[in-house]
Amino acid sequence: MKAAAFRRFGGPEVLELVDLPDPRPGPGQVRIVVCAAGVNASDWKKRQGLMDQELPQTMGHEAAGIVDELGAGVTDVAVGDRVFGFSAVAGAQAELAVLSHYAPIPPALDFAAAAALPSAIETAARALDQLGVESGRTVLVNGASGSVGSAAVQLAVARGARVIGTGSPATHDFLRSLGAEPVAYGAGMTDRIRALTPDGVDRALDVAGSGVLPELIALAGGPDRVVTLADFAGAEQHGVRFSRGDAGRALYVLARIGELVESGRFTVPVGQTFPLSEVAEAHRVGESGRVRGKLVLVSG
Incomplete structure (x- = not known):
């Protein structure tokens, strides 16, 4: 098979396309003919040598496609089913991929839209779980218009939370469509947020890593009420939790997202x-940051 490496x-x-042996699924895994694979910031960080020093490397951890081989013990899907999920090892940006965690693609989605889901929804759900976001909370999402930020907004709204989302003025209509109350970031952001919620917020999630952790801590009432996905140095400096997947992943969201998608409450x-x-x-x-929305590689 061909794979990006x-x-x-x-x-x-x-980056180049290389020929690799066709992968085979292990117990509990499925192999798919990849129809679409997500592209994430972690991919170019790996390519730059910022995450690990192993060479050579294949690319990608999320994909959508058609099941063509089942591992031992798999009974929840069949050959020919449309599924999306996480690859067992890096290498989802390829003609074939083995998925270790997967779910049926919601009928309303094509392969590209399904491949855009796994990393965004797992990261967002994990951070919301770590914050204890539930019905009745007021949650601030800093950097709400990107794929992870918009996923966090929608999942928090689905939990019954009130969501305030920061973004550039050009994104505000989009944020309103997701159920958030938009606020422009930059100078005066804290005052604009307090105009909406004078007593501050219950929880704050930093997706943008824009150096505003002190402001988020003040708005939320303490560092224990803030989680960042993008500011590792700031988290250490200010005592904020930095969310990482090795502390436990919210893989349950793969199976649950279909209901929200089909009801029109998630995209x-x-x-x-x-x-x-x-x-x-x-x-x-x-x-370059020129495109808003998920980047996806497609077959054909």
């Missing part, structure tokens, strides 16, 4: 798609 660290130009916009052969261009576009 790199043999040295560097810019997008180090992750796909910003742009690329064929697998153009994975380097997908990285260039992603790193």
Whole structure:
């Protein structure tokens, strides 16, 4: 099979398609013919050598496609089913992938939209769980318009929380459509938030990593009420929890998201798609920050 990989660290130009043996599913796993695979910031961080030093590396951890082989003990899906989920090892940006955690694709979604889901919804659900977000809470999401931020907004709204979301003025209509009360970030953000909720918020989630943890701590009433997904140094400095998957992943959300999608209460916009052969261009576009919405590689 063909798979996206790199043999040295560097810019997008180090990416190439290589021939690898077809993977085989182990117990509890399924193999899919990949129809779409998500592209995330972690992909280019790995390519730059910022996350680990192993070489060579294949790319991608989330994909959607059609089941073509079952591992031992798998009874919840059949060959030919449409599924999405997380790959067992890096390498979802390929013609074939083995999924260790998966769920049926909601009927309303095509493959690209399904491939945009796993990382965004797992990350968002995990952070909301760590914050204890539930009905009646007021939650601030800093950086609410990206794929993870918008997922957090919608999942928090589905839990019955009131959500205030920060973003540029150009994103405010989009944030309202998700159920959030939008606030412009930048100078004066705290005053604008207190105009909506004079007593502050119950919890705050930092998705943007924009250096505002002190403000979020003040609004939420303490560092124990704030979680960041993007500011590791700030988390250490201010005593805020930095959410990471190795502390426990919210994989249950894969099976639960279908109901929200089918009822029209959840979406992750796909910003742009690329064929697998153009994975380097997908990285260039992603790193530029020019596209709002998820970047997805598609077959064909």
